[in-house]
Amino acid sequence: MEQQKNSYQKIYDVVKQIPRGSVATYGQVAALAGNRRWARVVGYALHVNPDPEQIPCHRVVNREGRLSEAFAFGGVNRQKLLLEAEGIPVKDDCVRLEKYQWKRVAP
DNA sequence: GTTGTGACACATT
């Protein structure tokens, strides 16, 4: 009875699918979750982040490839370290989306 | 039950 299909579940599912060494945008996750307008809900979903160990919020960035100032793990600083640990160079809290934005695996 | 806000994105001016 997985009646727990609250919208967040879908968002979490998508975020959990982000492979290591890649990042995705809120709009991207929202679009994969069902609707691109969910971008805001995605941010809120990560804000509650019930499973930070399974939901790599640090791999989710905004459209500019920049991180939010309200990071949940302990600060944007933490996120920079995590992304660099994944192999994603972060410049001034910005990542090179053209190179690291997660691309939906070819269908 | 209604109003306001929010880790965004896009369209329009």
Added chain:
DNA sequence: AAATGTGCCACAA
């Protein structure tokens, strides 16, 4: 070209 306003959904008071 940049800046602003709007739209969407869900949750809190």
